[in-house]
Amino acid sequence: MNPSDKKFSAAIVNLLHNAVRFSPEKTKIILGVVEKNDAALCWVKDEGIGIPEAELEKIFDKFYQVEAHTVRRYGGMGIGLTIAEGLIEAQGGRIWAESKGEGQGTTFKVLLPI
Numbered sequence: 001m002n003p004s005d006k007k008f009s010a011a012i013v014n015l016l017h018n019a020v021r022f023s024p025e026k027t028k029i030i031l032g033v034v035e036k037n038d039a040a041l042c043w044v045k046d047e048g049i050g051i052p053e054a055e056l057e058k059i060f061d062k063f064y065q066v067e068a069h070t071v072r073r074y075g076g077m078g079i080g081l082t083i084a085e086g087l088i089e090a091q092g093g094r095i096w097a098e099s100k101g102e103g104q105g106t107t108f109k110v111l112l113p114i
């Protein structure tokens, strides 16, 4: 992958949008990257509302949102992560979410062959 690649940046921008939307004001959002063997590991870490363990894989499904539509406070369509996953997997990479649960923040990780 090429770090200036548009697909890669579109995926990361999606993760950053989510981090901003699902975090309270004045909390930290960290964007990191390290080179590991023949791959780049990137992460977007926030201190926001977190994601229950049972939802960590479902959030990549098209139109899936953790909060029910009837009580929806955050807007959006539930397609950002589906698109991000498509963009990363099209380049032979992997994307996943880690969170200790509600209120515990979330970290999205992207592993891409260089």
Ligand SMILES: Nc1ncnc2c1ncn2[C@@H]1O[C@H](COP(=O)(O)OP(=O)(O)OP(=O)(O)O)[C@@H](O)[C@H]1O
Pocket: 018, 019, 022, 046, 048, 049, 050, 051, 059, 060, 064, 065, 066, 067, 075, 076, 077, 078, 079, 080, 081, 082, 105, 106
């Ligand atoms: N950083 C995050 N913290 C907590 N929950 C998140 C985070 N990112 C995503 N989610 C959960 O995953 C769901 C799916 O995310 P996705 O980006 O696909 O859709 P969206 O942000 O709701 O809408 P869209 O991206 O289409 O504007 C979100 O609705 C939210 O419930």
Ligand SMILES: [Mg+2]
Pocket: 014, 017, 018, 076, 079, 080, 081
């Ligand atoms: Mg989104």
